[in-house]
Amino acid sequence: MKSLPLATSLLLLAVPLCAQDKAKAKADKIDFKTSVLPILEKNCFECHRTAYTAKDGKVVRPKKNVVFDSKDGMLQSWKGKLVIANKPDDSEMIKAVSLPADDDDRMPPKKKGDPLPKDKIEVLQKWIEQGADFGDWKAAPPVEGSKPAKPGDGKGKGGDGKKGGDQNSGGEAMAELQALGEALSPLGSEVLLQAAHGKARIEPFADGSALLRVSFPGHEDEVADTDVDALLPLREHVVSLDLGRTRVSDSCCAVIAKMPKLARLDLRETTVGDAGVQQLAACRELRSLNLFATKIGDAGMAALRTLPKLQHVYVWQTGVGAEAVVALRTALPDLQVSFAIDLPDPSADGGQGRKRRGKK
Numbered sequence: 001m002k003s004l005p006l007a008t009s010l011l012l013l014a015v016p017l018c019a020q021d022k023a024k025a026k027a028d029k030i031d032f033k034t035s036v037l038p039i040l041e042k043n044c045f046e047c048h049r050t051a052y053t054a055k056d057g058k059v060v061r062p063k064k065n066v067v068f069d070s071k072d073g074m075l076q077s078w079k080g081k082l083v084i085a086n087k088p089d090d091s092e093m094i095k096a097v098s099l100p101a102d103d104d105d106r107m108p109p110k111k112k113g114d115p116l117p118k119d120k121i122e123v124l125q126k127w128i129e130q131g132a133d134f135g136d137w138k139a140a141p142p143v144e145g146s147k148p149a150k151p152g153d154g155k156g157k158g159g160d161g162k163k164g165g166d167q168n169s170g171g172e173a174m175a176e177l178q179a180l181g182e183a184l185s186p187l188g189s190e191v192l193l194q195a196a197h198g199k200a201r202i203e204p205f206a207d208g209s210a211l212l213r214v215s216f217p218g219h220e221d222e223v224a225d226t227d228v229d230a231l232l233p234l235r236e237h238v239v240s241l242d243l244g245r246t247r248v249s250d251s252c253c254a255v256i257a258k259m260p261k262l263a264r265l266d267l268r269e270t271t272v273g274d275a276g277v278q279q280l281a282a283c284r285e286l287r288s289l290n291l292f293a294t295k296i297g298d299a300g301m302a303a304l305r306t307l308p309k310l311q312h313v314y315v316w317q318t319g320v321g322a323e324a325v326v327a328l329r330t331a332l333p334d335l336q337v338s339f340a341i342d343l344p345d346p347s348a349d350g351g352q353g354r355k356r357r358g359k360k
């Protein structure tokens, strides 16, 4: 499962365009902010926003945990299948809007009215076909008159209004990450091949960058701690590591802790817990950490306080308690913690049990 970006783009060129596409095919690259975002804003945001606290203090959650108002949400919610770069036909976002008008699963839902017009669907398709580039867009602004949802807070006191600062930081963030690789020389293909262990997909983080992005698509079930050990020769180069849904355990974190440039780490749905997470405190460049449905608890959360660059932590469906989240957010005020998206409304009666799950 090596990625072949060149082959992929050649393939796309070879796909014949439909007649009505021809005129548009000449048009330039689809720009996310000016062409795609308005469609999503108008037709999808209403029901698919990141959980937030409304004016009346109620926490409003995205339907089916499908999130369209942030880049992370679009890439990570719905098991990361909403938008699959270069593959519009595999992307659930496209599937959902392309269903027949009378199909119950069609988006926007029947009761909301007509399907998206064809030309709008084509814009979405084309954007994905071209690689689903978000430009510098990262997170949607907070909902008007309300504040981002804060865990354990159904009373509307949450949020600090700083979330809006994320809006334009995407491009800067990307440049910042690329700068991490400036002094590095690219690794040879033999080193990469060996490290891949026949399972990893190892790609340059960006064109011409010596930094690497590592994932294991299609091999999740076979990937264990030894496969992470194999990445050790790349330790200086790995900036993004996706181990989501693999069989890795706490012990892989000892190797990960030796990756000084690591900025994005995905450990979702693994058995990694506090002992592993505590070691990650060595990853000083870590910005995004996905611990969705892992074994992390309050002790692991506390260890994250020392990570100066941390911007986003995902701890849905974990044993982390609301108090630990609030404590971490107090220590790192700019940190976004995605915590409640999968939990019942903490202000509802049923919420109390879940909210306190982290407490023994």
Ligand code: HEC
Pocket: 040, 043, 044, 045, 046, 047, 048, 063, 064, 066, 078, 082, 092, 093, 096, 097, 105, 107, 108, 109, 112, 116
């Ligand atoms: C009026 C509210 C509403 C709007 C607007 C809306 N959705 Fe949904 N969406 C839902 C609900 C409710 C579900 C869960 C449906 C279910 O459980 O079958 C859902 C589910 C989904 C799913 C998951 C797949 C599935 O079948 O469950 C996707 C993908 C999705 N929506 C995409 C979109 C897109 C893209 C738009 C905008 C074009 C959109 N939605 C607009 C309410 C909405």
